[in-house]
Amino acid sequence: MTNYTHMDGPPQVTQCSIPPGSNFTYDFTINQPGTYWYHSHDRGQYPDGIRGPLIVHDPDFPYKDRYDEELVMTVSDWYHDQMPGLIDFFMSKVNPSGAEPVPNAALFNDTQNLTVPVEPGKTYLFRMANIGAFAGQYIWFEGHNMTLLEVDGVYTEPAEASMIYMSAAQRCSFLVTAKNETGANFPFVASMDTTLFDTIPDGLDYNVTGWLVYDDTKPLPDPATVDELDPFDDATLVPFDKQELYGEPDQTVHLDVIMDNLGDGANYAFFNNITYKSPKVPTLYTALSAxxxxxxxxxxxxxxxxxxxxxxxxxxxxxxxxxTGRHPFHLHGHNFQIAYRSEEDAGTFEDSNITDADFAKVPSRRDTFVLYPTGFIVLRFKADNPGRSSLSFSPLSSSLLSFSSGESPDEERPR
Structure with missing residues (x-):
């Protein structure tokens, strides 16, 4: 939301938490179309239900003549236990390895065995959001390709994909064209990224299946076995507006990501050897009074x-x-340009010998990118949405980027 940072909602960043029994009305003007979602930022509430898709339609959507019908779909992980108890265990010294609670199952539209009626020859625009707590999801439609048109509110040049990967918080819009015959129904699948899990519990249902239903009198077949998980590389997407890579940066922020224990025996996430702790006074209030x-x-x-x-x-x-794990990396209020993303196990940026000549000239752009295990990513953005923004990766770590029109101090590294 441009110029509405004070309505962004992260507790102790832009506001105080909303007390139990109270309410707060978010009042803002939306001026950016696309596929989004709303969710609580506090106490792990959103996986227990305070969440949902938020679609902003664009009368000038460049692909509005390419589809017949729009469908909104969510994908998520599902925990049988509620978040307060799971988080208490996760963030305690009785869990010194920092192993995240493993979901019990995956869901489409908060359910399983979802059926989507389709008509022969029609083209459908799917707006999909991963509203899950933890698991990234591999997604594919048997017998059909996807044509990607938008990610995280950024229109892209059309790109064909047979499989996509969506981390928690990512959104994607794509076309699926129905076949001309009605001889069979086709499964579509979301498969949780089990490499994120420290253990694989017995009986884990890491796939969820839905069906494109051409004929409801015909059977719903089981999905076929997939030989490999090879999703489309979102770093190769070209924005529709062809925005080129921003020029020489005015400021560079270098962050090391690590999971480690503190003196209390619990495991935490760190940026540059600092694990986030909310200030007593919301950062926005400090900025307004300092x-x-x-x-x-x-x-x-x-x-x-x-x-x-x-x-x-x-x-x-x-x-x-x-x-050694994948992490979604998200910034409020802005889209990143992905200048460069390394492969897994590539080491650090400093040791890579990568230069600006290796950066994408027209980079992919979105607000949530996946950082690969023991690799690196180079992102650029323009600080053109003044306010206080949270910058975070999963799980449970963040920094604050405070934007000011005044002069910055000579030394800007974290204390």
Missing amino acids: GDQATNPRVYGTYSHPFVLEKDQVVQIVVDNLD
């Missing part, structure tokens, strides 16, 4: 891990994943 110190990162607290940016700066974020 006067000429608002551009000084120290006033926001060491463990909120603040960076102060000047408005309209080009900012480059280099993230080295020192962890």
